[in-house]
Amino acid sequence: MILKFIDREPELKTLEGLYAQDRAQLVLIYGRRRIGKTELVKQFIKGRQSFYFLARKEPMELELDRLLRSFNRKFNVFIEARNLEEFFEEVRKFGKLIFVIDEFPYWVEKNKSIPSTFQYIWDEILMDSKIMLILMGSSISTMESLMSYKNPLYGRRTAQIKLSTLGFFHLREAFPRYSWEDLVKVYGTIDGIPAYLQYFDDSMSVEENIERNFYSRVSILYEDAERLLKDELREPVTYLNILRAINEGKTKLTEIASETKVAVTNLPKYLKTLETLDLVYKEFPVTVRQRRRFGIYRVKDFYYRFWLRFVYPYRDDIEIGAISFDDLRKDFNVYLGEVFERVAREFLMALNAKGKLPFRFTKIGRWWDKGEEIDLVAVNSLTNEAGFFEAKWKELSRREALRVLRRLEEKSEMVNIKGEKRYHGLIARHVEDKEGLREEGYLVFDIGDFHRTIG
Numbered sequence: 001m002i003l004k005f006i007d008r009e010p011e012l013k014t015l016e017g018l019y020a021q022d023r024a025q026l027v028l029i030y031g032r033r034r035i036g037k038t039e040l041v042k043q044f045i046k047g048r049q050s051f052y053f054l055a056r057k058e059p060m061e062l063e064l065d066r067l068l069r070s071f072n073r074k075f076n077v078f079i080e081a082r083n084l085e086e087f088f089e090e091v092r093k094f095g096k097l098i099f100v101i102d103e104f105p106y107w108v109e110k111n112k113s114i115p116s117t118f119q120y121i122w123d124e125i126l127m128d129s130k131i132m133l134i135l136m137g138s139s140i141s142t143m144e145s146l147m148s149y150k151n152p153l154y155g156r157r158t159a160q161i162k163l164s165t166l167g168f169f170h171l172r173e174a175f176p177r178y179s180w181e182d183l184v185k186v187y188g189t190i191d192g193i194p195a196y197l198q199y200f201d202d203s204m205s206v207e208e209n210i211e212r213n214f215y216s217r218v219s220i221l222y223e224d225a226e227r228l229l230k231d232e233l234r235e236p237v238t239y240l241n242i243l244r245a246i247n248e249g250k251t252k253l254t255e256i257a258s259e260t261k262v263a264v265t266n267l268p269k270y271l272k273t274l275e276t277l278d279l280v281y282k283e284f285p286v287t288v289r290q291r292r293r294f295g296i297y298r299v300k301d302f303y304y305r306f307w308l309r310f311v312y313p314y315r316d317d318i319e320i321g322a323i324s325f326d327d328l329r330k331d332f333n334v335y336l337g338e339v340f341e342r343v344a345r346e347f348l349m350a351l352n353a354k355g356k357l358p359f360r361f362t363k364i365g366r367w368w369d370k371g372e373e374i375d376l377v378a379v380n381s382l383t384n385e386a387g388f389f390e391a392k393w394k395e396l397s398r399r400e401a402l403r404v405l406r407r408l409e410e411k412s413e414m415v416n417i418k419g420e421k422r423y424h425g426l427i428a429r430h431v432e433d434k435e436g437l438r439e440e441g442y443l444v445f446d447i448g449d450f451h452r453t454i455g
Helices: 009-020 039-043 062-076 084-095 104-110 115-128 138-143 167-175 180-192 206-214 220-232 236-247 254-259 268-276 304-308 312-319 325-355 396-414 436-439 448-454
Strands: 025-030 052-054 097-102 132-136 161-163 280-283 294-300 363-369 372-380 384-398 421-431 442-444
Touching: 009 161, 025 039, 025 220, 025 384, 039 097, 039 132, 052 062, 052 180, 052 220, 052 280, 062 084, 062 104, 062 206, 062 312, 084 115, 084 132, 084 280, 097 104, 097 167, 097 312, 104 115, 104 132, 104 254, 132 138, 138 268, 138 421, 167 180, 167 325, 167 448, 180 325, 206 220, 206 304, 206 325, 220 236, 220 304, 236 254, 236 268, 236 294, 236 304, 254 268, 294 304, 304 312, 304 325, 325 372, 325 384, 325 421, 325 448, 372 396, 384 396, 384 442, 396 421, 396 436, 436 442, 442 448
Parallel strands: 025 132, 025 161, 052 097, 097 132, 384 421, 421 442
Antiparallel strands: 280 294, 363 372, 372 384
């Protein structure tokens, strides 16, 4: 199966709606690498008068020259310009045109005056034209800085689109022949990253796909995690060590510094860069309001989590064919527990959106304190209702499920939530007599409920 574009209809409709307005548009599109930004735009500009340009980390004089040559070749014209302002004076004469600059942050990094230049281009040249200018980028902080109050482009954009990974339930569309259990495994290896979906083939088992894509030194997924860091960062090895430390459970600054031998005073700048690339995030207990304390760092997507745990430590053995995925399957099943926790969260969010829970929640997340932890706590601060859930990648007997639920009730008493009504529940791989447990007032679900609930 070759799958390049999936489930971006909302974003595509947004772009088409803006284009239909028949006036100038300035649109920012951003998100981490491999997320499908370029594919979205290519789908949108297909059949329309358009120009796509991929920026490079080169001096602006060379970039302008390359831009001119590329534009002239595309439209079979001869435009000369001493600067970007003169170039866009000519571009506006083309009438209705979609003009795309991919990896715009490269220009911003090379020349800090670029936002001011494009402020002038927009205000004085394009605003009253029919040009749709799309600026794209993978550097999330740079793209979001274009929307900040102090940036020259503040207030100029007509729309912004931040692309995220596809959710777990979107994988059903990509791999219709896989069971829900199989899809949990897929999610745990490539997350919902659109560019990676094309490398899995649901006519083969998930395990065969993992072996082919991660345990062969010539495959893309085997080396792409490291390649992304090398392309973006000056010290890829340091960043890789930080990611590995976090993935192995070193989630606080002092722990990460001790593991990586990076000075704790220097560590925040590295972590900020990884957050900018959407590779790590700082997580807080769902009940914490003041977020200066209690936060822990986590690797964001499952592609990196899987690669750091099951590929990177074994690179030497993989290179000589001395290890295969079969050797790691037992640990992989343990790892799927953390994957299933996020799947359970998405499942509850889907139930919440469809009104299929006895209460509506406004936020959901993990909770931990003093050595105790609850996988998912869902809170509605307006109605003072709360739901407490455990996620288990296991097949549970009724007796085992009751043990989990009663322990959950005990832990929930430690959570500082002003809840007049509290619910307790469980999402597992399989639960014996879940109907009986529901009759006792528990919110119990297993994978068998996914299809009936989500479709």
